Amino acid sequence: MANAFLFLLLxxxxxNITFENIHxxxxxxxxxxxxxxxxxxxxxxxxxxxxxxNWEGITCNQGxxxxxxxxxxxxxxxxxxxxxxxxxGNLTHLTxxxxxxxxxxxxxxxxxxxxxxxDLEILDLSYNLLFGVLPSSLPSSHIRMVDLSSNxxxxxxxxxxxxxxxxxTSFNVSNNTFSGPIPSSICHPSSSLRHLDFSFNKFNGSISxxxxxxxxxxxxxxxxxxxxxxxxxxxxxxxxxxxISLLRxxxxxxxxxxxxxxxxxxxLDLSYNxxxxxxxxxxxxxSKLKHILLDFNHLEGSFPLSLMNCTNLVExxxxxxxxxxxxxxxxxxxxxxxxKLDLRKNNFFGILPRSIYSCKxxxxxxxxxxxxxxxxxxxxxLSLKSLSFxxxxxxxxxxxxxxxxxxxxxxxxxxxxxxxxxxxxxxMPNGVEMADFxxxxxxxxxxxxxxxxxxxxxxxxxxxxxxxxxxxxxxxxTGSIPSWLGTLPKLHTLLMDFNQLSGEFPKELCTLPMxxxxxxxxxxxxxxxxLPIYHHPSSGAITEQYNYIxxxxxxxxxxxxxNGNIPIEIGQLQLLQDLDLSANxxxxxxxxxxxxxxxxxxxxxxMNYLSGKIPASFTGLNFLSMFNVSYxxxxGPIPSSTQLQSFNASAFExxxxxxxxxxxxxxxxxxxxxxxxxxxxDADTKEHQIPWFYVSVTLGFITGFWGVCGPLxxxxxxxxxxxxxxxxxxxxxxxxxxxxxxxxxxxLFRS
Numbered sequence: 001m002a003n004a005f006l007f008l009l010l011x012x013x014x015x016n017i018t019f020e021n022i023h024x025x026x027x028x029x030x031x032x033x034x035x036x037x038x039x040x041x042x043x044x045x046x047x048x049x050x051x052x053x054n055w056e057g058i059t060c061n062q063g064x065x066x067x068x069x070x071x072x073x074x075x076x077x078x079x080x081x082x083x084x085x086x087x088x089g090n091l092t093h094l095t096x097x098x099x100x101x102x103x104x105x106x107x108x109x110x111x112x113x114x115x116x117x118x119d120l121e122i123l124d125l126s127y128n129l130l131f132g133v134l135p136s137s138l139p140s141s142h143i144r145m146v147d148l149s150s151n152x153x154x155x156x157x158x159x160x161x162x163x164x165x166x167x168x169t170s171f172n173v174s175n176n177t178f179s180g181p182i183p184s185s186i187c188h189p190s191s192s193l194r195h196l197d198f199s200f201n202k203f204n205g206s207i208s209x210x211x212x213x214x215x216x217x218x219x220x221x222x223x224x225x226x227x228x229x230x231x232x233x234x235x236x237x238x239x240x241x242x243x244i245s246l247l248r249x250x251x252x253x254x255x256x257x258x259x260x261x262x263x264x265x266x267x268l269d270l271s272y273n274x275x276x277x278x279x280x281x282x283x284x285x286x287s288k289l290k291h292i293l294l295d296f297n298h299l300e301g302s303f304p305l306s307l308m309n310c311t312n313l314v315e316x317x318x319x320x321x322x323x324x325x326x327x328x329x330x331x332x333x334x335x336x337x338x339x340k341l342d343l344r345k346n347n348f349f350g351i352l353p354r355s356i357y358s359c360k361x362x363x364x365x366x367x368x369x370x371x372x373x374x375x376x377x378x379x380x381x382l383s384l385k386s387l388s389f390x391x392x393x394x395x396x397x398x399x400x401x402x403x404x405x406x407x408x409x410x411x412x413x414x415x416x417x418x419x420x421x422x423x424x425x426x427x428m429p430n431g432v433e434m435a436d437f438x439x440x441x442x443x444x445x446x447x448x449x450x451x452x453x454x455x456x457x458x459x460x461x462x463x464x465x466x467x468x469x470x471x472x473x474x475x476x477x478t479g480s481i482p483s484w485l486g487t488l489p490k491l492h493t494l495l496m497d498f499n500q501l502s503g504e505f506p507k508e509l510c511t512l513p514m515x516x517x518x519x520x521x522x523x524x525x526x527x528x529x530x531l532p533i534y535h536h537p538s539s540g541a542i543t544e545q546y547n548y549i550x551x552x553x554x555x556x557x558x559x560x561x562x563n564g565n566i567p568i569e570i571g572q573l574q575l576l577q578d579l580d581l582s583a584n585x586x587x588x589x590x591x592x593x594x595x596x597x598x599x600x601x602x603x604x605x606x607m608n609y610l611s612g613k614i615p616a617s618f619t620g621l622n623f624l625s626m627f628n629v630s631y632x633x634x635x636g637p638i639p640s641s642t643q644l645q646s647f648n649a650s651a652f653e654x655x656x657x658x659x660x661x662x663x664x665x666x667x668x669x670x671x672x673x674x675x676x677x678x679x680x681x682d683a684d685t686k687e688h689q690i691p692w693f694y695v696s697v698t699l700g701f702i703t704g705f706w707g708v709c710g711p712l713x714x715x716x717x718x719x720x721x722x723x724x725x726x727x728x729x730x731x732x733x734x735x736x737x738x739x740x741x742x743x744x745x746x747x748l749f750r751s
Contacts, residue, residue, distance in 0.1 A: 106130055194240075392418070418447035493554050601625050
């Protein structure tokens with residue numbers, strides 16, 4: 001019995017020895033790994049034990065051959081002058097290679113490891129700094145997944161790249177700079193491909209037929225490229241498709257009725273293309289649809305009523321098209337899962353159906369711009385407990401702004417509220433009606449612009465402690481700017497231009513925490529929006545899209561009646577990027593402290609009564625992209641700096657005593673350091689001088705101009721008539737006449 005027990009112990013011991021010997025790593029492969037480690041500058045890998053099968057990220061088979069090298073997100077960096085080591089090519093039994101989310105630098109076409117791993121099944125080199133072109137084919141017929149996304153790879157993807165990869169199920173080369181056509185041969189009748197991602201590259205040309213051969217394809221992404229042509233008809237043969245994402249291309253033509261064959265489709269994103277024609281009548285057959293994004297196209301016709309049968313819809317976005325019809329016909333009551341609805345900038349009419357309030361999970365509603373809807377804020381909106389984004393502007397029927405605000409203050413989660421160009425001609429809600437105001441505690445963006453609202457800036461705004469963007473521009477708001485605005489802890493974007501505000505620039509506004517302290521600003525992270533916000537640059541450039549409330553440190557107060565000096569405390573707003581105080585009645589010198597605004601990009605002080613010199617310290621404003629001090633009483637030399645001299649002379653015109661580049665008049669040498677400042681001497685004489693040349697030029701034009709602008713002058717101040725006139729005239733002669741009249745007006749006004 002004792003002998004049997006000893007024999008059993010010996011057997012177990014010998015088995016352990018055999019087991020350990022089986023897993024002892026191959027010494028040649030161990031050397032290859034050490035060679036790879038020597039090329040790394042950081043961090044140092046703790047590969048010191050004798051058996052490399054026990055090293056971090058390493059897995060061996062029973063024969064001691066390395067099968068897995070997995071070191072994702074380790075901060076790996078290569079030493080300068082080295083590339084992704086070809087020594088990894090000696091790991092011929094490798095099946096899984098994952099070095100993703102590091103900082104590995106190198107060219108795939110300068111290393112051999114990619115082609116020598118005949119057993120490779122998983123290859124993930126995503127989120128690195130790899131460059132170069134792809135080899136002509138994949139290294140292994142066993143390969144199942146290839147992820148090379150988010151690198152710097154370029155060139156074309158060869159038509160033979162996946163020819164031998166019979167088992168390939170996922171191929172991702174997104175976020176590189178690949179060009180040329182998307183290879184149609186990537187699919188073949190026996191293909192196992194389920195996931196294709198070509199997005200964020202420079203692929204061009206049409207999408208060739210061939211995708212229909214991918215009988216198992218579930219996800220096809222090729223957004224953010226330069227693809228053109230129509231959708232290939234054979235793509236509608238891939239009945240297993242669950243996602244088609246081709247946004248931000250130049251696809252055109254109609255969406256085929258055959259799309260109703262894709263009964264497994266859950267996501268259809270064709271936004272930002274040039275698609276036209278009417279929507280497929282039977283789109284509602286896609287009962288599994290959750291996300292349909294067709295915004296920014298040229299689609300027309302009526303809204304398919306069948307879409308109301310897509311009871312799984314979560315996101316419905318069809319904004320910026322030419323769709324129309326009576327929106328009252330839509331019954332939203334079956335869309336119980338709907339979270340986002342965007343029909344902006346279309347041609348819908350009718351009454352916004354109350355059935356929309358049955359969508360209890362709605363977080364975002366936008367039906368503004370171009371539509372001709374009859375909209376009123378009803379108490380039923382309070383049933384939408386998750387509502388955070390509401391944009392109903394540019395529709396008729398929106399009246400009683402005070403009632404609307406009192407109802408909406410019950411929407412506790414509202415983050416974005418936009419009523420642009422609504423409640424026309426009403427009075428800003430304030431006073432007794434809003435005395436019990438206690439809402440909008442999560443509001444971050446309030447847009448009441450272009451409403452022609454009268455009254456003063458309401459005191460209830462003081463309670464909006466999370467407000468970041470306040471847009472009240474293009475109204476008829478009077479009174480002074482309240483000092484308490486400077487206490488709003490999150491406010492960084494203040495737009496109140498084109499109003500009738502008076503009084504001085506409050507010093508308290510120069511203490512806005514988000515514009516004073518970088519530490520405070522850094523604590524306010526990006527707040528992602530349920531629907532993106534769009535900005536249409538006046539230059540005609542591509543529409544900009546913002547998916548979050550971004551930090552935009554600007555103050556726009558132009559075209560008001562503000563007066564007095566620009567306070568020297570303005571230098572405290574060190575994070576300010578845009579400052580527009582133009583077309584007001586500011587006087588005195590330009591504060592030298594503005595030079596403390598080191599990040600200022602736009603500075604417009606034009607059309608005021610500022611005097612003195614342009615501060616020499618402005619030469620240190622290195623980020624200026626727009627600068628304008630025209631039509632003031634400035635004098636002396638323009639400070640010499642590459643920055644200021646880079647602006648057009650029009651940025652300085654209308655200041656008779658300014659000199660130096662870029663103005664054509666050179667500065668005269670003074671007789672001494674005590675020479676008088678021509679911008680301030682004999683002020684009384686200059687203020688009472690009438691520019692007879694301008695008068696004579698203008699007399700021939702004055703009758704016609706008065707006939708056009710006379711009624712406007714009677715309704716509004718002379719200054720606003722001029723500005724509207726100047727905004728509308730285009731040819732140089734009219735602009736010259738307008739400027740002459742401005743100069744004459746100033747002289748007459750001062751006399």
